[in-house]
Amino acid sequence: MRFFGIFFLVMGLWATAAVAEEPVPASAEQGEKSPEQQAMDQLAEAGLRQALQAIQRSGGLYPFGLIQSGETVQAVGYSGDKEDAPSAEEWSQDLFWQLRKIGKEQPDIELMALFRLHDITGDNGEKVTGVWAQVDHRAARPWVIFLPLLKNEKGKHELGDMIYYATEQPLFEKSGE
Secondary structure (H helix, E strand, O other): OOOEEEEEEEHHHOOOOOOOOOOOOHHHHHHHOOHHHHHHHHHHHHHHHHHHHHHHHHOOOOOEEEEEEOOEEEEEEEOOOHHHOOOHHHHHHHHHHHHHHHHHHOOOOOEEEEEEEEEEEOOOOOEEEEEEEEEEEOOEEEEEEEEEEEEOOOOOEEEOOOEEEEOOOOOOOOOOO
């Protein structure tokens, strides 16, 4: 049986981005993005930081979600017995549908995100692993981020450039779906 653990976190704990190489002046960023997009960025940064910390601690990442209502952020993840856990791919799909259900049943939830490891094939045919995040806001278009983890000359992983793109598969059910 699968269990969903929900843990309360406060957004203020994640004040800085884990992936930014140079700070972006707040006034410049705020002038270009809507409040919804800024909130999506904050939630994505918080989740990416948590994902990178998990990878650093354990060498892997089991899919998890974040949901936000007001200033309260909750983590949603598998909390059953480790030996009974589904594969990361299966859990990622189950978690997507669970987040959709949460969004439908709890109208106070404004933002949701799903984080997992994902492999892509680079232009040179080489497999690249990275953190994949889907972020959705009730009042904005959902988007996906891919943060590649690239091996350097010493065999250590470094963060590559984030790739952003819109997605047609929202976490929040839109009317008519």
